[in-house]
Amino acid sequence: MSDLSDHKPDSQRPMLKVSNLTHRVSLETDTLTILQGVSLEINRGESVAIVGRSGSGKTTLLGLLAGLDTPSDGTVELDGAVISQLSEDERAKLRSRRVGFVFQSFQLLPALTALENVMLPLELGGFDSPKAKARELLERVGLGERLYHTPRQLSGGEQQRVAIARAFASEPAILFADEPTGNLDNRTGADVSDLLMALNREQGTTLVMVTHDERLAARCGRHFNIEAGILTEPSAAAQPEAVN
Amino acid sequence: MAASKKLMSVKRDWRERDVRVVLSALIIAVATVATIALFASQLQRTLVSSASSFLAADRQLEAENGRPIPESWMQEAEQRGLGTARMVEFSTMVYGAGNFQLVSVKAVNDHYPLRGEVEYQQGTDEPRQTVAHGPAPGEVWLNPRLLRLLELGIGDSLEVGNHELTISGLLVREPDGGFRMSSLAPRVMMHVDDVAATDVIQEGSRVEYVYLFAGEEAALNDYYRWLQPQLEPSHEWEGVRDGETFSRSLDRAERFLLLGGSLAVMLAAVAVAVASRQYALSQRDTVALLKTLGVSSQGIGRLYLRRLALWGIVGAIGGLVVALPLYWLLSSVLGDVLGRQIDYQFDPNALAPALLTALVSLFAFAYPPIRRLRNVPAMRVLRSQPGESGREAIPDLVIAVVAIFGLVWLYAREVSLVLSLLGGLALLLGTLALLGWLMVTTLRRISGGGNAWRLALVGLYRHRRASLSQIAVFAMTLMLAATLILVRTSLLDDWQAQLPEDTPNHFLINIAPQAVDEVDEFWAERGHPLEQLYPMVRGRLTELNGQPVKEAVTKEERVGALNRELNLTWMEELPDDNGIVAGEWFSEGQTDGVSIESELAGKLGVEVGDELGFTIGSEKVTETVTSIRTVQWDSMKPNFYMAFPPGGGLENMPATWITAFYLPADMKGQLNDFSRRFPTVSVLEIDHVIERIQEIVQQVTQAIEAILALILAAALVVMAAVVSATMQDRQREGALLRTLGGRQSLLVRSTMLEFALLGFFAGVLGVAAAEGAVWALQFRMFEGEFRWHWQAILPIPLISALVLALFGRWQLKPVLSVSPMLLLRRLE
Incomplete structure (x- = not known):
């Protein structure tokens, strides 16, 4: 296996290529199919929303796309690497260099300050001067005054901004967002999504977001619907104009 | 500080309740074991040198x-x-x-x-x-x-x-x-x-x-x-090892210290295991996040291994920091009591078991659940995953049991100790399984309602897995603590019985037969009646079944008693503290036969029916052994290897009489009057020897109590660990109940009742198992008689019910003092 962190991205190749992805889980009595025959291609710099109701399989799909889990069938090719052929540790290595995450429940480490939470992926990825970079990003998301606060001392919106700063810190090639505004009120949610879109544009990151919020989905370049594990892409005419 | 380093810092860890419990348990384990080991070796040295001074030499x-x-x-x-x-x-x-x-x-x-x-x-x-x-x-x-x-x-x-x-x-x-x-x-x-x-x-x-x-x-x-x-x-x-008067007492004290140390190790191990399992559960989200951020399983493994090593170092250093002053304190009290300088020989070997305890506690009890953190799926960041089935914990349990008993054995080197404790634990777990079954079958029928009792019983049923494991841990803790309390009590009673306040401290020897009555009267008039008076004839044991005794006994078995004149006596009744182990005591009117002390009989290979020949002056006396009896050599009363019946072979021999009695220190002047009136009677003053033994026993008692306090502290840590393990769930439930309109008083009463029931069951079980273990220990290790300890049995379940009810009340505090909304958010 080649060293993935040195893998040269090929600008011609799609950032994410999924073919015939199926995922099943075994229950005590029978097997449940969560995803069935999902195929899609996402190009570099694109922003994509996957919209579906609770239980439609969208979170499972996100996990598989990001390499947090491996599918029962089918392949996921992330930046040229076939995820299902990688070991857990190789996938971890791939994530540390190429992938960023924003979660619905923020997932900040409660014992670390805002600054330290942002520094963490930089240190783990072996980046230079993590502290300066983390400070710069926190200033960018408007939390320059709250560097030394712990998550408990921050509001939900502020915590999500720290999480966004952390996600962009390692300049990932692709960012996965799971209901990033799901735990926030409308107004704060709108602020957070503005920030997410803006940073995404500035860094030219590929964005894959799952949400049930149609308005948030409308801000992405393309969107897919998912229902009962089957992914559909509305016709090009039905695609929203990317809202800037 | 770098964020990833901070993730590893002990200072940060200390802020987590579970880590605090693990570290406290480790510190207590190391401190107890180190204190006991250091003090035991000091005690050993001091007492040997103190016993040496009975010889004025080694x-x-x-x-x-x-x-x-x-x-x-x-x-x-x-x-x-x-x-x-x-x-x-x-x-x-x-x-x-x-x-x-x-x-x-x-x-x-x-x-x-x-x-x-x-x-x-x-x-x-x-x-x-x-x-x-x-x-x-x-x-x-x-x-x-x-x-x-x-x-x-x-x-x-x-x-x-x-x-x-x-x-x-x-x-x-x-x-x-x-x-x-x-x-x-x-x-x-x-x-x-x-x-x-x-x-x-x-x-x-x-x-x-x-x-x-x-x-x-x-x-x-x-x-x-x-x-x-x-x-x-x-x-x-x-x-010094021969002829020490109080060696038996000291031997038991040492065993008690070992027992205490072993129990401390077990308690600490339980606390470490419970707390680290809880810690591992709380770390799953962090691990999932770190994996998402690109840390490999090995990376996770290394991270937590390093953390464990750090805890080990902190636990070991912390334990020693606690142990050294404690050891110093105990030793200096010992020095005061003995009235002389203690030489503080810091014995590094004594620290080895303590450090080994830290190491084994960490790696056999804390490591297995933490090691499994490597397997937490990264997917957990998106969605909670099914928890452990409990089946994975079975190998942990096996490792833990083997490690605990390995450690106890290594420490106490007593198979009987290990087996007694193992038996007690088996009894406990068996009863627990029965209780679990009863709980499931009877409590299932109770439906909820507004009544605190019902809520409490429903609570027990609903949390039956947690309740049973809590009862198991509490009962185990109580068993270990109760074992120690029971053994301590019987040990102290035993010592007190052995050397009561009025232990004879003066011997009168060489009383001429015609002066016996007068001597008796002299002391009776002064309010110090004599104990039993015994005739004493000096003679040598020279023949065994017609053979010269020195030929009959091989050189290796040669015993001191053969080399010198023995004090022979005759007596009608068996002294209270003697016991017949073979044959029969003289019947009334019997004039033949001899009763021999059991240890000497053992060394000489003498049995009932053998013939012993004595040389007394120029006379020979031959008698058949009719009984073998045990003698309390440390009773401070006249004791004899050989006893004849009245009217037997000794009666015609020149005898003097001997007796012992208690004379208070301020009455010693009366001895002068006595010596003037009975110049030929020798007075042997052993009051200072008895004082000294009593002082040493008192000192050892203090040490034992200090150790007991340490152990009880360890027990409390275990309790805290277990209660805090379910704290969050219970707090969330309490907050929900309040949100749904439950009255505070109902919540308080039902929770306290639930915990009181837990405590009561655990108390009953723990005491029963402790009685079992004490029975075995008493039998095997302390050679004492087993007695039921009703006074101890009754209060322990009640105390444990009360303590746990208060624990339950205390853990409810945040639920009652904070708005349910805030609490639910905080627990999110």
């Missing part, structure tokens, strides 16, 4: 044949680097100021004593001094009572044989005094160089030459190996 060689040993034997000892001293003991009449008195002389050289100190006064009103030498040549020290009897003073002359010596001091206490029956008359101590001038020692005089040796244990043993083949039967080599 070893003594006595020549009872009236001849000095060859000079070359002493030279050999000195060449081997041993310290030596010599003394001569004999009885003679002394004369001073017109009075004669029979005295027992001890003449010592400049090196006496090699161990311990001589206590003397320069005048009756002068302060007592302790010195490491005897009187100078030309001087003599007298027992204070003797000085009064002879009506002499300091500076006066005393004639010993043909030599006149100057009285320069009063001998208060000699380090090797008090226990030898041969030193019956009041003591006079002089220098050995003056002995020749007295002309007292003639051919055939009854003289004992005693040689003292001190040095390294190994050198002493080597020397003895060299010496042994040359010894004659009249030579007696004595070490």
Whole structure:
């Protein structure tokens, strides 16, 4: 296996290529199919929303796309690497260099300050001067005054901004967002999504977001619907104009 | 500080409850084990040296044949680097100021004593001094009572044989005094160089030459190996381990300390296991996030391994920091009690078990659940994953049980201890399984409602898995603590029974048969009635089944009792503290037969029906063994190897009588009146010996109580660990109940009831298991009699119910004081 962190991205190749992805889980009595025959291609710099109701399989799909889990069938090719052929540790290595995450429940480490939470992926990825970079990003998301606060001392919106700063810190090639505004009120949610879109544009990151919020989905370049594990892409005419 | 380093910092870890519990448990385990080990080795050293001072040396060689040993034997000892001293003991009449008195002389050289100190006064009103030498040549020290009897003073002359010596001091206490029956008359101590001038020692005089040796244990043993083949039967080599009066008590104290240490280890292990499992559960989200951020499973493994190692270091250092002052404190109290300097020999070997405990606790109890953190799926960041099935924990349990018992065995080296505890635990788990089944079948039928009792029972049923494991841990904790309390109580009772306040502290020896009644009357009038009076005839055991005894017994089995005259007696009734182990005690009117002490019988291979031949003066007496009996040698009463029936073979022999009685310290003046009225009766004063033993026992008791306190602290940590393990769930439930309109008082009552029930069940189980373990321990280790401990059995379940109810109330506090909304958010 080649060293993935040195893998040269090929600008011609799609950032994410999924073919015939199926995922099943075994229950005590029978097997449940969560995803069935999902195929899609996402190009570099694109922003994509996957919209579906609770239980439609969208979170499972996100996990598989990001390499947090491996599918029962089918392949996921992330930046040229076939995820299902990688070991857990190789996938971890791939994530540390190429992938960023924003979660619905923020997932900040409660014992670390805002600054330290942002520094963490930089240190783990072996980046230079993590502290300066983390400070710069926190200033960018408007939390320059709250560097030394712990998550408990921050509001939900502020915590999500720290999480966004952390996600962009390692300049990932692709960012996965799971209901990033799901735990926030409308107004704060709108602020957070503005920030997410803006940073995404500035860094030219590929964005894959799952949400049930149609308005948030409308801000992405393309969107897919998912229902009962089957992914559909509305016709090009039905695609929203990317809202800037 | 870098964020990833901060993730590893102990300071940060300390903020987490579960880590605090793990670290506290580790610190307590290390501290307890280290304190016990250090103190036990100190106690051992102190007591051996204290026992050594009963000999004034580490070893003594006595020549009872009236001849000095060859000079070359002493030279050999000195060449081997041993310290030596010599003394001569004999009885003679002394004369001073017109009075004669029979005295027992001890003449010592400049090196006496090699161990311990001589206590003397320069005048009756002068302060007592302790010195490491005897009187100078030309001087003599007298027992204070003797000085009064002879009506002499300091500076006066005393004639010993043909030599006149100057009285320069009063001998208060000699380090090797008090226990030898041969030193019956009041003591006079002089220098050995003056002995020749007295002309007292003639051919055939009854003289004992005693040689003292001190040095390294190994050198002493080597020397003895060299010496042994040359010894004659009249030579007696004595070490501190033989003939110690209180060795049995100390042996038990040591065992108790070991038991305490083992229980501390077990408790700490339980706390470490519970808390680290809880810690591992709480770390799953962090691990999932770190994996999402790109940390590999090995990376996770390394991270937590390093953290464990760090905890180990903190636990070990913290434990030692607690242990050292505690050890110092215990030892200095010991020093105060013994009235002498303790030499703090820091024994690094004593720390090894403590560090091993830390290591094993961490790696056998804390590591397995933490190791499994590597397997937490990254997907957990998106969605909670099914938890552990519990089946994965089974190998952990096996490792834990093996490690616990390995550790206890390694520490106490007592298979019976390990088995007793294992048996107690098995009993406990078996009963617990039964209780679990009962709980499931009976509580299922109870439906919820607004009643606190119902809510509590429903709560127990709903949390049955957690409840059962909590009961298991509480019961185990209570079992271990109760075991220790029960053993301590019976140990102390035992000691108290052995040496009560009015233990006889004076012996009267050499009472002529016609003076027996008068002596009895004398003390009865003064309010100090005598214990039983026994006739005493001196004789040697010479034949066994018609064969000379020295041929019948091989040299290795040769026993001290054969080398000297034995005190033989006759008695009608078996003394209370003796017990028949074979044969039957003399029936009324029986005049033949002899009863032999069981240990001597064992060494000689004598059984009921064997024939023993005694030489008494020029007479021979032969009797058949009719019973074998145990004797309490440390009872401080007259004890005899051989007892004959009244009217038997001894009655016609020249006998004197012996008795023991208790005389309070402030009544000692009465001894002078007694000695004046009965000048031929010897008074043996052993009051200071008894005082000393009582002091040591008291000291050891204090040490045991300190250890007990440490163990109970460990028990509380375990309880805290277990309660805090379910704290969050229960708080969330409480907050929800309040949100849904539950009244505070109902919540409080039902929670307290639920915990009280838990505590009560655990208490009943724990005490039952403890009784089982104590029964086994008492039987195997402490040779005591098993008694049910009703007083202890009743309160423990009630106390544990109360304590747990309060624990439950305490953990509800945040639920009651904060708005449910805030609490639910905080617990999110």
